[in-house]
Amino acid sequence: MREVAVVSVGYTRVSEHWEKSIKGLFVEAALKALENADLSVRSLDGMYVANVFAGYLQGQTNLANVLADSLGVYDKFAISIDAGGASGALAIHEAYKDVAHGVRDVVMVCGVEKMSETSPQEVVSALTSVADQEYLRYTGITVHSLAALIYKTYLRRFNKKQEDVALMSVVDHEHAITCSHAQYPFKLSVEAIMSSAILADPIRALEVISPSDGSAAIIMCPHEKAKELGLSHVKLVTSQIARDKFNLMERDDLLSMKALIEAAQRAYNSTGITPSDLSFVELYDDYSVMGVIALEKLGLCGPGEGVELLKNGEVKLSGSIPVNTFGGLKARGAPLGAVGVYQAVEAYLQLTGNAGPNQVKNARIGLTQTSCGFNSIVVINLFEACC
Amino acid sequence: MREVAVVSVGYTRVSEHWEKSIKGLFVEAALKALENADLSVRSLDGMYVANVFAGYLQGQTNLANVLADSLGVYDKFAISIDAGGASGALAIHEAYKDVAHGVRDVVMVCGVEKMSETSPQEVVSALTSVADQEYLRYTGITVHSLAALIYKTYLRRFNKKQEDVALMSVVDHEHAITCSHAQYPFKLSVEAIMSSAILADPIRALEVISPSDGSAAIIMCPHEKAKELGLSHVKLVTSQIARDKFNLMERDDLLSMKALIEAAQRAYNSTGITPSDLSFVELYDDYSVMGVIALEKLGLCGPGEGVELLKNGEVKLSGSIPVNTFGGLKARGAPLGAVGVYQAVEAYLQLTGNAGPNQVKNARIGLTQTSCGFNSIVVINLFEACC
Numbered sequence: 001m002r003e004v005a006v007v008s009v010g011y012t013r014v015s016e017h018w019e020k021s022i023k024g025l026f027v028e029a030a031l032k033a034l035e036n037a038d039l040s041v042r043s044l045d046g047m048y049v050a051n052v053f054a055g056y057l058q059g060q061t062n063l064a065n066v067l068a069d070s071l072g073v074y075d076k077f078a079i080s081i082d083a084g085g086a087s088g089a090l091a092i093h094e095a096y097k098d099v100a101h102g103v104r105d106v107v108m109v110c111g112v113e114k115m116s117e118t119s120p121q122e123v124v125s126a127l128t129s130v131a132d133q134e135y136l137r138y139t140g141i142t143v144h145s146l147a148a149l150i151y152k153t154y155l156r157r158f159n160k161k162q163e164d165v166a167l168m169s170v171v172d173h174e175h176a177i178t179c180s181h182a183q184y185p186f187k188l189s190v191e192a193i194m195s196s197a198i199l200a201d202p203i204r205a206l207e208v209i210s211p212s213d214g215s216a217a218i219i220m221c222p223h224e225k226a227k228e229l230g231l232s233h234v235k236l237v238t239s240q241i242a243r244d245k246f247n248l249m250e251r252d253d254l255l256s257m258k259a260l261i262e263a264a265q266r267a268y269n270s271t272g273i274t275p276s277d278l279s280f281v282e283l284y285d286d287y288s289v290m291g292v293i294a295l296e297k298l299g300l301c302g303p304g305e306g307v308e309l310l311k312n313g314e315v316k317l318s319g320s321i322p323v324n325t326f327g328g329l330k331a332r333g334a335p336l337g338a339v340g341v342y343q344a345v346e347a348y349l350q351l352t353g354n355a356g357p358n359q360v361k362n363a364r365i366g367l368t369q370t371s372c373g374f375n376s377i378v379v380i381n382l383f384e385a386c387c
Numbered sequence: 388m389r390e391v392a393v394v395s396v397g398y399t400r401v402s403e404h405w406e407k408s409i410k411g412l413f414v415e416a417a418l419k420a421l422e423n424a425d426l427s428v429r430s431l432d433g434m435y436v437a438n439v440f441a442g443y444l445q446g447q448t449n450l451a452n453v454l455a456d457s458l459g460v461y462d463k464f465a466i467s468i469d470a471g472g473a474s475g476a477l478a479i480h481e482a483y484k485d486v487a488h489g490v491r492d493v494v495m496v497c498g499v500e501k502m503s504e505t506s507p508q509e510v511v512s513a514l515t516s517v518a519d520q521e522y523l524r525y526t527g528i529t530v531h532s533l534a535a536l537i538y539k540t541y542l543r544r545f546n547k548k549q550e551d552v553a554l555m556s557v558v559d560h561e562h563a564i565t566c567s568h569a570q571y572p573f574k575l576s577v578e579a580i581m582s583s584a585i586l587a588d589p590i591r592a593l594e595v596i597s598p599s600d601g602s603a604a605i606i607m608c609p610h611e612k613a614k615e616l617g618l619s620h621v622k623l624v625t626s627q628i629a630r631d632k633f634n635l636m637e638r639d640d641l642l643s644m645k646a647l648i649e650a651a652q653r654a655y656n657s658t659g660i661t662p663s664d665l666s667f668v669e670l671y672d673d674y675s676v677m678g679v680i681a682l683e684k685l686g687l688c689g690p691g692e693g694v695e696l697l698k699n700g701e702v703k704l705s706g707s708i709p710v711n712t713f714g715g716l717k718a719r720g721a722p723l724g725a726v727g728v729y730q731a732v733e734a735y736l737q738l739t740g741n742a743g744p745n746q747v748k749n750a751r752i753g754l755t756q757t758s759c760g761f762n763s764i765v766v767i768n769l770f771e772a773c774c
Binding site for chain 1: 408410439440445451455456463464465467468469470477481488490516517519520628630631632633634637645646649759760764
């Protein structure tokens with residue numbers, strides 16, 4: 001297998017882009033990624049497009065082929081990937097296989113999502129379309145209500161306060177203040193969170209992701225080719241996927257998160273990298289409690305100790321294990337299918353020293369965790385600085 | 388690279404399955420494929436699910452993960468593929484890469500589509516969702532009107548009669564009469580076609596595909612493993628993809644079909660197989676004229692000579708190059724995302740001698756052509772009998 005490098009990134013700000021179409025967002029991110037590496041469209045051997053809602057919200061199926069044309073990539077491989085929130089990282093996983101096994105040399109992965117221009121009820125409906133229509137949705141259960149079950153169980157089992165779990169969102173917002181591509185670059189206090197509306201007891205509105213528009217692209221190629229081309233790059237050292245039962249009520253334990261543990265263990269075991277080697281982690285915190293649980297299941301602390309990492313400030317940019325260095329899902333924003341690609345972009349920026357005011361000192365190894373359905377699918381990608 | 392085998396198939400009849408959900412159709416096909424090979428769900432290392440309209444028509448995004456759970460595949464790789472009509476064959480292409488490069492051993496590919504339970508206008512709307520929303524759909528152009536441009540150009544350039552082109556659909560229906568999984572197993576005459584409604588001049592209603600529900604599954608593994616397990620199997624000797632400009636009006640010539648020519652040439656060149664080696668061909672004839680053009684571009688005859696093959700009966704089961712041996716898109720039926728998998732199923736049945744009354748004598752090599760967007764994406768898969 002060939003070593004795989006990420007040689008360029010491009011991205012739009014995450015926002016409500018009322019004036020831009022899904023095609024416009026995609027082209028903006030894709031062209032930036034090409035320009036940043038001084039590569040032409042002709043140099044691409046293929047592209048993977050991660051997206052969840054184009055068919056549902058924009059009435060656009062067959063997205064990758066439409067987008068490839070809009071970029072002028074007429075004659076190369078293009079494929080659409082949908083696996084809910086895990087789509088972006090799964091698309092990277094597919095591209096990783098192509099490059100590692102010599103199927104293709106230069107592959108672009110682009111995540112794009114457009115969730116504005118739709119009413120609040122349409123957005124909730126779209127988000128729920130990721131869940132099982134027959135088994136869950138028709139019963140009236142919402143995604144928020146499932147997260148609430150996990151949240152309550154966590155608070156009770158470990159005897160924690162919601163004010164402490166909510167610190168996850170506070171940290172996200174603190175890091176987003178100096179992130180130019182963040183959707184919500186402002187300070188958020190625990191008090192503000194705790195006085196926001198309850199969505200499903202105990203979840204407060206301000207510790208949950210909001211609808212976002214955005215697009216992020218990365219370009220991957222063999223490590224040897226990246227060196228030949230003289231492109232600044234990082235290595236994607238492994239990409240691991242694991243799955244768990246999709247329906248929460250079929251799991252033995254609401255907090256087991258088997259897929260998260262398994263994907264992380266595979267990533268550590270296959271590379272020899274341990275949690276203590278990580279310079280930073282980009283977590284999938286669609287709910288504050290899911291970020292706290294991820295801290296624990298990734299082996300950054302023991303069970304029930306995630307809150308302590310937050311309270312002690314260890315997850316801040318200057319801490320021992322910086323988390324969500326550009327604001328995470330809550331504050332950078334979460335254009336669903338694109339999240340995994342944004343996380344990879346952020347890992348690239350950190351490991352090439354291009355993170356500006358959000359730079360983690362001596363960043364050498366970064367982990368991204370991208371999930372769908374309360375960790376029913378988890379993709380762990382490990383990135384490493386070169387030289 | 389490892390040689391790749393198809394070791395089992397399962398499928399539902401193509402029909403309007405009012406009483407079955409998309410999940411029910413999938414499980415039926417998937418379980419049959421497992422049972423036919425006496426394999427357990429646990430033996431699968433992953434699955435690719437091809438589908439176009441679940442997000443649009445059923446409000447079900449994230450389909451592969453929902454379906455994997457419904458089959459009891461809780462902990463293995465599952466991914467959804469959407470590339471319009473090419474989805475099924477593209478999913479096979481992705482699985483082929485996994486098996487050939489040693490990423491996974493036993494992979495299921497399942498195509499599923501449910502287009503009934505929706506009004507005619509919703510179905511037309513869904514079919515048009517595969518085209519470019521911004522560039523085409525908003526102008527009011529329908530997919531039928533684009534096909535009509537191709538059809539008229541073909542008739543004029545080669546001075547052919549529509550009655551002869553329509554023979555493509557007549558042959559499909561003739562083959563479907565003895566196909567137990569066909570949606571329309573009845574004889575269709577040229578007269579009936581020519582007296583059916585005009586959809587977009589000159590296209591007649593009875594030479595176009597109709598909405599279909601259905602699911603087909605195949606199981607793939609390394610050829611060596613197929614032999615070890617003692618499973619009757621066929622080889623998937625190559626899987627080639629090519630793309631062309633998605634929007635017809637941007638092509639130099641409406642009849643050029645560059646991607647079809649390129650994918651076929653790559654398939655022939657990479658294997659040494661020539662058109663004269665083919666025992667049968669499963670074509671993508673979503674419109675009768677597209678089937679005729681495919682005969683020519685695949686190298687089975689010269690430009691403008693496709694109609695002669697039809698008139699001379701060469702494409703019948705007993706002819707020199709049997710085409711659409713179970714009825715093709717028109718008569719077996721075209722559950723869009725599943726079409727490429729149905730074609731692979733039919734190739735497997737022919738090459739293992741299990742085609743019953745539709746058996747092509749001495750079938751050794753079969754080609755499937757699966758397309759999207761008037762051959763803007765073309766997948767050519769070549770299957771070969773073993774021993």
